[in-house]
Amino acid sequence: MKTRILYEDDALLVCFKPVGLAVQSGRVAEPDMVSELKNYLARQFDTNEAQNKPVYLGVVHRLDQPVSGILVFAKNPAAAAKLSGQVAENRMHKTYRAVVCGGGDTIRGEWRELTDFLVKEPGGGARIARPDEAGAKKAQLSYRALDGRDGCILLEIVLRTGRHHQIRVQLSHAGMPILGDYRYGNGESRLLSERIGIRTVQLQAVRLAFIHPATGKEVCFELEDKLAV
DSSP, X not given: OOSEEEEEOSSEEEEEEOTTOBSSOOSTTOOBHHHHHHHHHHTTXXXXXXXXXXXXXXXXXXXXXXXXXXXXXXSSHXXXXXXXXXXXXXXSEEEEEEEEEOOTTOOBTOOEEEEEEEEEOTTSOEEEOOTTSTTOEEEEEEEEEEEEETTEEEEEEEESSOOTTHXXXXXXXXXXXXXXXXXXXXXXXXXXXXXXXXOSOOEEEEEEEEEOTTTOOEEEEEOSSXXXX
C-alpha cells in the first residue's frame, strides 16, 4: 500500500498521498488512493461481516496526481457531510510548500498575497482569466519565502480558496513556476529542473487543520519530513 495512514478513528482517515498516485482514478486497473484505502478498511472486517457490509469512504478534498501531502477522508456519511461543509465554507485550513524558480524580489518571511481569476480548460488544466469571463472563479492565496539557494526558493503557501490547479497556475503567472511542473512551467524552470535532476512537481500539502466532525474540536496534522531546498 503506497498510501501512508497518519491518523484513524471511527469518523475519519488522515493519510499521506505519495507523488504519482491519483486520489480517485476513472481508469480501469489504475491504482488510486480510494481503492487502496477501501481495501485496507475491508481487511479490518471479519469474513462474514465483509460479505454483508460495503466499505464506505468519503472523498472530502483532493490533491493533483503529481502532488504529495496530507488528505482527510470520511469513514461515514455524517462525517463526510460535515467535512465537505468545512471545505465549501473555506474553514478547512491547508498549508503547502513549493520549490519555485524565480521570485528574486521575495523577502524571506514576508507574507504576500496573490489574487487572480481562474477557469478550467477542456484538457483538464486551468488558466488565468478575466473576472468577467464565463466560468471564471476568484482564486486567492498567501505565500512567504522560507529558504533559497542555487536559483530555487522554498515557499510556504496558505490557500484561501480551493480552485483546480490553483497554486501551480497562480505561482507560474506571478513569475514563480514550481520546479518539476512541466505543464505550467517556463523555459527557465524546465532547464533548472533538468539541471538539478528534478522530475516531479515540487509541491506538497504539509499541514491540514479542521474541526473534527465527531468531537467538534479543532485538530491539526502536519508532516514531519517536509519539502525543502
